[in-house]
Amino acid sequence: MNNLLLQKTEQYLHTLCNKIPNRAVGSPGNIAATDYFRESISPFGWDITSDPLEVMDWNPGIATISIGSETLQVKASPYASGCESVAELICVSTIQDLENSDVNGKNLLLFGDITIEQLMPRNFVFYNPEEHRRIISTLETKKPSCIICATGRNSSLAGGAYPFPLIEDGDFNIPSVYFTDVEGEYLRKFSGEIVKVKSSAARISSRAYNITALKKSGKKRIVITAHIDAKKGTPGAIDNGTGVTVLLLLAELLSDYTGKYSLELVALNGEDYYAVPGQMDFIRKNDGQFGDIALNINIDGQGYFNGKTAFSFNGLSGDFKTVFDEILESSEDAESGPWWPQGDHSIFVQYGVPAVAVSSSWFLSNMENQTITHTEADNLSIVDFRKVLKTAELLSLIIRKMTL
Template sequence: MTSVEERIVQRLNMLAGAIGCRHSGTPGNLAAAAFLADEMRALGLEVEEQRFEIPSWTVEEQYLKAAGQELAVYANPYSPSCAVEAELAAVGTLAELEQADLGGKIAVLYGDLTRAPISAKSWFLTEDRDRRILELLEANPPAVILAVQAAPGSTNRIFEDWEFLLPSATLPAESGRVVLLHAGERAEVRLRTVSGRGTTANIIGRRQGTRPETLVLCAHYDTKVDTPGANDNAAGVAAMLAAAELLREDVLDCNLELVAFTNEEYLPIGDDTYLERRGEGFLDRVLMAINFDGPGHIVDVNSLASFTCSAEFQAEVEAVSRAYPAVQWVEPWPQSNHSTFAMRGVPALAFSSRAIWLYSHQHDDSLRWVHPPRLLECAQLAADIVRRMHARPLGWMRPEAAAE
């Protein structure tokens, strides 16, 4: 094991082991921020901590009794408290929801309504269907909402929006089965939560080059609630830091900026604070961004996707990647920090793995599923790409250059 790989393991153990859950505003989130600031300083980087206020939330009790038995139930992030004994009313489609009278009842959402998490109201990718579901629930509010997670073993929450003020919780599939078999009967739900204001921070590490352009390496370090977030995304953070370590002795023409984003998982996203504080015109001087989110899974290969690139840039990156035949090129996907750059015209790359879609946000997103040698591979390829691109003209990398 190389010294760089040893430090990958150490960083993984700290973030997903000793610290664990890094839900924004929690002690774990703040401990991770302090750790990452120290790690960046140890790499010789000048560190900025971009602190900002966010909604804070913790759960103290989550209780469900139906059909004479206590069942597993997980309060949805930002849910208010409730103490309810009422009828179970099950609805599985949008058409059913439009006709249902759920006022004062325990609404049990399942089927088509809970096939995917309901997007937050303020999320720019929220679909009309999700908005309609929220509107209908708020127009005739149930006493509490129980959303059934159909995926076996999954604890992925269905509602995660601090602007949605109805009490709600997610049921794992086994609890959902029991509740649906006893729809129309009475049940008891207690959720005791604490909401307030908290703080979190993006952690930025910088080194100066000889030209005004900046190359960004980024990864988010926060997690969903009650998960250690090993692959999502202690792994990405460890890969980002390892790439910077591999580049430490390189003389780079451009500035190098590491961004450990917070609040990728919940609104308000840390990306907005980053752009606001970096100032107008900053993205016009960003050479490219490389994001790390979910790489290094033990049962999968690393994946790489490109966004907003010129044909020449794409060809050059593909040429570099041929030295890493185990890395698989995949179609572009929007759900991470690289979109902050790509959607504003900045060339971007994203390292991940397809397995992350099955394991992320779960109780068992743990260190046993992370393969450090695969994270080293990811860091080495990223470093090689930086070495190939740091002196390139900015216009050559952007798609409009190919059309000129």
């Protein structure tokens, strides 16, 4: 193992996850992270492009619910606007209840069945179940004054957070707050009474960037992606400082590449953000050109200290697959894993491009109940720097072997 590169791996991760406070899309830390990415790649002879994105940053402020002289501390739903709503409390636990209740102008507590899954943002095109769209459109038609969401945990859709925000959507304009299912049970006792919901959350218009580094060679491209953004409130080490670090290491390891394919390293901005702006911009800019992409390799969730690195495949032809199989067989740190759809690799698959998702086997096995991602626990103490460098070295080897 190259000691100098191992030091760089640590340095990249330390800067992305510790020095930069948070990489949520449009925040100062997010802009600092994309600046750092661009600067770190610049010595290695790639053509670098910054694509600006119009986005919304958000300040959570302070949120409370008051019942008479009693006050509960709650959280504003991410990207919700602030409010001061004094109104009757009405409690609803199913879509049918919601459809049959007069909630206009009231403070609406959602609890139970209706809060089991985090609702997909209204304009999220990749995955949006009919039931979620029905809840959102009913809320928009009925116009409660404020929505109070009582939630438990939903690791596969919302990461490890408890409670999780039921609504996380800057395109949804009814103010909302959230707290735990247990607190929700308490508040239900005050159904029909006047309660006050106050939130000083604020939307802030801002900018973000996708950064692309191109090594021009053949007409067909191999596009290697990692999302650079993180949820608010997490250092985003496994999700996805490690993926970004693999891209930075690949920029150096492949600096002399002159093979059959053009290579593109893309720091995508928005995988953990309601409007996925970087992903949408990438799709727009590649409209009609997805056929030129021979392969996508997406790194997300890699480098966990426990277990191996998982390579999951979708739609790879025999030749590409053979190269991966040969390299994985000779590696002690990596193995092939099951396909999983929650990541930027799915965009490529939707456009018929073969894709490889690189992650940690442990997370794939524990996706339903892990309590790490999107929380403060996703910090550098759970990262094995050697595994991160090893993955970059394996990918560099694999890409150099792609000659067919």
